[in-house]
Amino acid sequence: MPVEMHPTAAPAAPENPGLRREIGLIGLIWTSEGSIIGSGWLFGALLAAQAAGTAALISWGIGAVAIIILAFVHAELGAMYPVAGGTARFPHYAFGSAAGASFGWFSWLQAVATAPIEVMASLDYLSVHADWVQTGKNQLTTAGYGLAVAFMAFFVLVNFFGIRWLAHTNSVATWWKVAVPVFTIIVLAATTFHGENFGYQGFAPFGAKGVLSAISTSGIIFALIGFEQADQLAGESRNPARDIPRAVIGSILVGALIYLALQVVFIAALPHSAFAHGWANLTFSGKAGPFAGLAAAVGLGWLATVLYIDAVISPTGTGLIYTTAASRVSYGLSRNGYVPPLFERTTTRGVPWFGLLFAFLIGLIVFLPFPTWQKMVGFVTSASVLMYAGAPLAFGCLRKQDPHRPRPYRLPGGMFWAPVAFIVSNLIIYWAGWDTLWRLGVAIVIGYLLLGASALLKLNPRAPHPDWKSAQWLPVYLLGMGLISWQGGYCSTGPAATTSCGATDTLPLWWDMVIIAAFSLVIYFWAQAVRLPAEETQEYIGSVEVVPGV
Numbered sequence: 001m002p003v004e005m006h007p008t009a010a011p012a013a014p015e016n017p018g019l020r021r022e023i024g025l026i027g028l029i030w031t032s033e034g035s036i037i038g039s040g041w042l043f044g045a046l047l048a049a050q051a052a053g054t055a056a057l058i059s060w061g062i063g064a065v066a067i068i069i070l071a072f073v074h075a076e077l078g079a080m081y082p083v084a085g086g087t088a089r090f091p092h093y094a095f096g097s098a099a100g101a102s103f104g105w106f107s108w109l110q111a112v113a114t115a116p117i118e119v120m121a122s123l124d125y126l127s128v129h130a131d132w133v134q135t136g137k138n139q140l141t142t143a144g145y146g147l148a149v150a151f152m153a154f155f156v157l158v159n160f161f162g163i164r165w166l167a168h169t170n171s172v173a174t175w176w177k178v179a180v181p182v183f184t185i186i187v188l189a190a191t192t193f194h195g196e197n198f199g200y201q202g203f204a205p206f207g208a209k210g211v212l213s214a215i216s217t218s219g220i221i222f223a224l225i226g227f228e229q230a231d232q233l234a235g236e237s238r239n240p241a242r243d244i245p246r247a248v249i250g251s252i253l254v255g256a257l258i259y260l261a262l263q264v265v266f267i268a269a270l271p272h273s274a275f276a277h278g279w280a281n282l283t284f285s286g287k288a289g290p291f292a293g294l295a296a297a298v299g300l301g302w303l304a305t306v307l308y309i310d311a312v313i314s315p316t317g318t319g320l321i322y323t324t325a326a327s328r329v330s331y332g333l334s335r336n337g338y339v340p341p342l343f344e345r346t347t348t349r350g351v352p353w354f355g356l357l358f359a360f361l362i363g364l365i366v367f368l369p370f371p372t373w374q375k376m377v378g379f380v381t382s383a384s385v386l387m388y389a390g391a392p393l394a395f396g397c398l399r400k401q402d403p404h405r406p407r408p409y410r411l412p413g414g415m416f417w418a419p420v421a422f423i424v425s426n427l428i429i430y431w432a433g434w435d436t437l438w439r440l441g442v443a444i445v446i447g448y449l450l451l452g453a454s455a456l457l458k459l460n461p462r463a464p465h466p467d468w469k470s471a472q473w474l475p476v477y478l479l480g481m482g483l484i485s486w487q488g489g490y491c492s493t494g495p496a497a498t499t500s501c502g503a504t505d506t507l508p509l510w511w512d513m514v515i516i517a518a519f520s521l522v523i524y525f526w527a528q529a530v531r532l533p534a535e536e537t538q539e540y541i542g543s544v545e546v547v548p549g550v
Contacts, residue, residue, distance in 0.1 A: 025243040032251035034174040038318030039121030040223025045266035046290035051214035053279040055204035059214040064256035066424045067224045075245040079408040091390040094397035096467025103390035105447035110383035111326040116366040117376045118315035119151040125289035125311030155323040173317035180310040188265040192298045216432035227252040245409035327355030337462035378436040378492040385428045392421035401537040423520040433491040435501035473526040
């Protein structure tokens with residue numbers, strides 16, 4: 001049954017006017033860039049250096065290439081299907097309701113958990129001067145949790161003013177968010193550059209496993225994700241065919257260059273005393289706020305002050321965008337019939353108000369099982385990349401199911417890059433470590449219970465018939481990734497902690513990645529073989545390219 005409104009259907013009721021197409025190219029680029037330049041720049045360089053030493057530069061390079069491959073796949077899909085919550089809906093078009101609901105849940109999970117991470121980053125920096133915010137173990141105090149609630153409430157309040165106001169606010173904030181790290185790069189490179197730091201304990205003190213583990217566990221992938229925000233807001237873009245590809249690709253290229261330069265100047269600016277206990281235990285005054293603490297340690301107190309201010313502004317801007325994204329993904333899930341229609345209710349300004357409030361409440365709960373920034377990062381990275389994995393799977397299918405739809409951006413060699421992107425996604429998930437993935441598995445089970453309850457109780461009258469046949473590969477994929485991770489040798493706390501996190505370390509290094517690649521290809525081509533028939537895909541897609549506010 002069609003899940004999109006036909007262009008000849010009656011207009012939306014006044015009390016539920018739908019979304020508005022009011023965002024231009026700059027607004028879309030800055031929406032994605034504002035998500036990429038968030039708390040990741042405040043902590044990523046320190047954590048990556050601790051995990052991989054100077055070889056963290058290689059980690060950032062691998063991470064950037066991986067995300068760029070995924071970004072190109074998303075660019076084609078986002079321009080083809082300019083719908084709200086796009087990453088949650090592409091698998092729905094290719095595989096139907098069972099797979100669509102699954103990837104929709106992954107998408108919503110990462111979006112709703114990112115705003116709390118940004119709040120935690122601000123509170124970490126604040127704790128340097130306000131010890132009442134956190135305990136000695138960097139966990140929130142009661143007063144700190146109250147301040148976190150206030151931050152989250154602010155995100156919701158700004159979103160209620162509407163997407164145009166949000167885009168303008170985010171554009172101003174993103175200029176600041178980009179300018180401060182670029183300024184920091186210039187100042188540190190010009191004033192405090194110790195070239196000999198790059199040779200301390202050799203280039204890669206923790207070997208290849210440290211380099212690869214850092215990609216998922218040190219905030220590298222977390223820092224680089226966010227390009228998909230332009231996809232999530234495609235339903236509110238004035239010219240999605242032209243602007244979505246440019247926004248997706250442009251934002252990730254700018255972000256990757258900034259992060260790589262930040263890693264260089266961070267290592268070069270470290271005082272010799274910071275290495276007293278080795279890379280894994282880098283220490284200096286004010287390390288709880290790494291870049292600000294480093295600036296103060298090398299005598300740049302004025303720069304430290306700017307960075308402490310940025311530690312509030314930068315994560316706040318990203319938190320705003322992910323709060324927006326969470327409400328749009330739940331809107332898309334409702335449009336597909338997976339969750340109650342209440343999530344589609346919008347204000348007169350076109351804001352999905354119930355989705356915002358629900359995201360706010362769940363975000364407050366996220367603080368409880370993940371009390372520190374670093375503990376949150378591995379979980380959200382895995383959920384994000386699991387969400388991204390749905391796009392290359394859908395890409396290959398939709399090239400065959402919907403071949404005649406205009407493609408404003410057509411990825412050259414797309415049928416080669418789609419399985420490569422799927423392999424890349426699964427490697428990133430694997431490197432996150434078993435202790436992260438089993439927690440993600442619990443969250444996935446909870447999601448299935450909630451979605452199943454919605455379908456069983458018929459909470460959405462548009463609930464589609466489950467397309468089990470087209471999703472037969474999905475349980476094998478999820479369980480298989482969990483099994484390989486369990487037998488592998490990666491943990492969120494680094495390679496040295498493998499035995500303590502439950503991973504067996506049975507699979508030898510490099511052979512484990514060969515297994516991941518082979519398993520990924522089996523799942524990819526299995527999914528292609530059982531995709532929906534083209535006519536069913538067309539029915540699910542409807543007329544999204546011509547319907548405002550879908």
